[in-house]
Amino acid sequence: MLRKGIALAALGLALVGGPALAAGDAKTPEPVDFSFKGPFGKFDQAQLQRGYKVYREVCAACHGMELLSFRNLGQKGGPFYDPDYSNPNDNPYVKTIAAEYQVNDIDSETGDIIQRPGTSADAFPSPYPNEAAARAGNGGALPPDLSVMAKARKYGPDYIHALLAGYREPPAGLTVAPGQYYNPYMAGDTTPFWTGEGHAPEGGFIAMPPQLAPDKVTFDDGTPSTIDQQAKDVAAFLYWAAEPKMEERKAFGFGAMIYLVIFAGLLYASYRRIWRNVAH
Amino acid sequence: MSGHSTYEPKTGIERWLDTRLPIVRLGWDSIVDYPTPKNLNYWWTFGGILAVCLGIQIVTGVVLAMHYVPHVDHAFASVERIMRDVNYGWLVRYMHANGASMFFIAVYIHMFRGLYYGSYKAPREVLWILGCIIYLLMMATAFMGYVLPWGQMSFHGAVVITNLFGALPIVGEAITTWLWGGFAVDNATLNRFFSLHFLLPFMIAGVVGLHIWALHVPGNNNPTGVNVKSKADTVPFHPYYTVKDGFAIVLFLILFATFLFFNPNALGHADNYIPANPLVTPAHIVPEWYFLPFYAILRAVPDKLGGVILMFGAIAVLFVLPWLDTSKVRSMRYRPTGKLYFMIFVVACLVLGYCGGQLPDNHVIPGLSTFILIDADLNSMVWLSRLATLYYFGYFLVILPLLGLTETPTAQPESISTPVLSHPAGMPAGAVAAPEKKG
C-alpha cells in the first residue's frame, strides 16, 4: 500500500509537509519542558527575570532587540510586571532598567545628536549604529536582532537552548576556519570540511563563540547558574519577547473554545429537532 | 431565480419597498424559501463555511490595513507592532493568517465535493467555472497577502513567483519588470501588492454573488446526482439548511480556534519571522501549504517554460472539465470504476502536496537509497511528483473522457426520495437519533 505519510488528510499534510531539512543536517534540539508549553502553559516570571539578566549581561553586547521597548518588560505577563503598576510606563523597576541605557536623541534646541538616559517608552537601543558596524565588530558576521528569534527558527526556544548549551569540541577530522565554531545544532553542512572517517558530523559552523559559562551570570533568586540553566532562561525570555501576548491568547482561546463547544451542542440539538420528521 | 417567488410582503413598508427594490424578496427567495434537496450531506456545508471564511478575511483584513505600513522599511515592524501594541492586534493578525489556511482547506473540500458528485456537469457548467475563477482569485490574493509582512519567505516567494512570468518567450522580461515596477521585487512591488490584496477579496465577493446566482437557477446538485423531480424531494433552505450549515460552521470554527489560539504559527513558516533580506535566500524556499501541489508540478518539469505551462495548465484544465467528462451520470456513487479513479486522484493531489514541501532529491522511502532506472532515481521526490502529475492530468484528459464511454454505471434511483422511501423497516434514517422527550 501507499506510504502512511501519503495517506494523510490535507490538514495533516499541511502540518508535516513543511520543508524537509536536507539530509544529514543539524541535530534536532531536545525538547525542554518550558512552563509555557501546552495549551495552559504560562510564563514563569522568575525565569523571565533570570533570562532578561542573561540577555542583558551576555547577549545584548552584540544582539539588539529593537522591536521591544522597555515598557514591555513591565506589561502584563512580562518579566517585571507588577500589579501595582498596571501602566508599565510607571513601573519604577522598568524605569531604572531604561535609565541604565543611553539612547540616541536629537537636541531640540541645537539639533545635535545627543545621548540621554532611556525612558520606559524607548525601544531597546541596538548595540551597533548600523549593519556595517555590526559586521565590522564581528569578523564580517551580523549578529541578528533577537526580538522574534524564538519564532524565526524551527523548534523556537528548544533550538535556542540547544544551540547555546550545545557547543562541542569539533571531532577530529573536522577543519574549523578561524573565527568559526562548531555547533551540532547549527544549520549547515560540514561535508566540505570533513576529512575523517564516515559521514561528516551533523550541524554546522557559527561565528558566535560559546557565550555561556558556569556562574557567568549571578541569579538574584539563588538559582544555580549553570550553562544549561542560563540557556534555558534566556530561551524562555526570548520566547516571551517574541510572543508577549501568549498568555492573553491562550486565556482568550480557552474561553472561546468552551463557548464554541456549547454553541455547537445547542445547534446540534436544534438541528436534530428541526430535521427529525424529514426522511433523508 | 427559478420557480415563482413565495414572498408575500406583510406590512405597508415591505410592500412599498418591494415595488421599488425587491431586495427582501431576493433574500427570501435565496436563503429562506429556496427549495433545497433534502438529502444534502455535510460535504455540502462547505459553501456556507466558505462564505464565513471570506467574511472573516475581509473584516480582519480591513482592520489590519488600518495599522499596516506598506513600505519595505516599515512593513515587518508594523506587523509586529500590530502583534504587540495594537489592542487585540495579535487576535486580528493571527485570525487573518490562519483564516487564509482555513479558507483553502474549505475550498479544497468544496471542490473535491463538486468533482465527486459531478456538480460541474450540465446544467451547472457556468456555476463551476465561476467557482474556478473564485479559486484563481483566492490564490492571487493569498499569494500577495503573504508578501505583505515582508519576511524572508514573503520576499523570496514573491521573487520566485513573479519570475515565473519571465519564462514566457519574448514578453517575459517586460512582464516581470512591469509586475515589479523596477528591476527587482522592491518597494514599488510591495505597494502594488498591498493595493491589489485589498481589492481582490471584494472582487471575490462579487464573483461569489454570481456563483450563488448561478447556483439558484438550476438549484443544488445532491449526493445522488439525480435531478429534483417533485416537491417531495426538497425542503426550504430555512430552517433546514441554515441550522445544518450553522452547526457545520461552528465545528469548523472549533478547528480554526485550535490553530488560532493554541498553535498560531503551525501553518506558517519560521523563516517569515526573519525580515526580508534581498541578499540571502533561505535554504529551503517553500510556498504556503495550499500551493504545494502546484509547486510540485512546477518542479516536476525540468524545463522552465514547460514547468510554468504545466502548473497553469493544472488550473486551466478545471475550466474545461465540464466538457471533458463524458459520463451522463453525475454522482460517483453510481460509477464504481469512476469512484476508484477519483480516490486515486485525491491521493495524487495529496502526494503532490507532500512532494511540494520536500526537496526534489529527497528519498521517498528513506530506508531505500537510490533506485536507478535508466538514469532516473525513482526513489526521489521529483520522480514521485512526476508520477502524480501524470495521474493528475491523466485523470482529466484521459480517464474522465474515456471512462464515460466505457464504464457501466450502477442503477440510479428514480428520484431523491426513492432510496429513502425504500429504506428498510419503515424507519426513516434521519429520525433515528431524534428521541422525543416529553416534558
Place this chain on the structure above:
Amino acid sequence: MADTVVGENPDPHAAGEDPNRRDFIHIAAGAAAVGAVGALAWPFIDQMNPSADTLALASVEFDLSKVALGQQVTIKWRGKPLFIRKRTEAEIAAAVADDGANMPDPEADEVRHKPGKAEWMILIGACTHLGCVPTFAGGDYGGWFCPCHGSHYDTSGRIRRGPAPLNLPVPEYEFLSDTTVKVG
C-alpha cells in the same frame, strides 16, 4: 429543468410537543450566535483605540530653561500643540487684574498655574472652538489669537471674545524640579 416548488415540506414545528420546550433550543442556539458575534465585536472596536505604544508616549518631560522670559515654546504632546509660556510680570498682573471681568468661562488666573509658579503658563494649544492653533501674543488681550474664526484669549489663556466657548485647557502636569516639568 428541475421545476422545483416549495410544497408539502414537513413542518419543522410539527408533532404534539410542548411548544415552549420546542422553541427553547432554537432560541438558545440563536442567542448563542448573537452572543458570539457580540463578544467578538469588542476586540474589533477596541483595536481602533490608542495602542500601547501611543499611550506610552502620552507623557513628556520638558526642560524649562529653554524658554526665555516673555516667550513661548510649542511642543507636541499627544499629537497636539502644547504651549509652554514664561509670562512677564506685566502679563501676570494683567491676567490677575481681569479675574473679576465678565468672560464666557470665568476662572481665576491663580488656578490656571501651579502655586508659586505664576510665570509658567502651560496650556493645550488647541482653540476650544474648532481646534485651530491660536497665535502667540495676538488678539485684543495680548494672550493668544485664533485666526480661524477670531477668538481672543488673554495672558491666562481664558477666552475673552469670539466664538470659542471655553478657556484653553490646562493639561495634567507636575514640576519634577525647578527646571523640568512632566506633562501627562
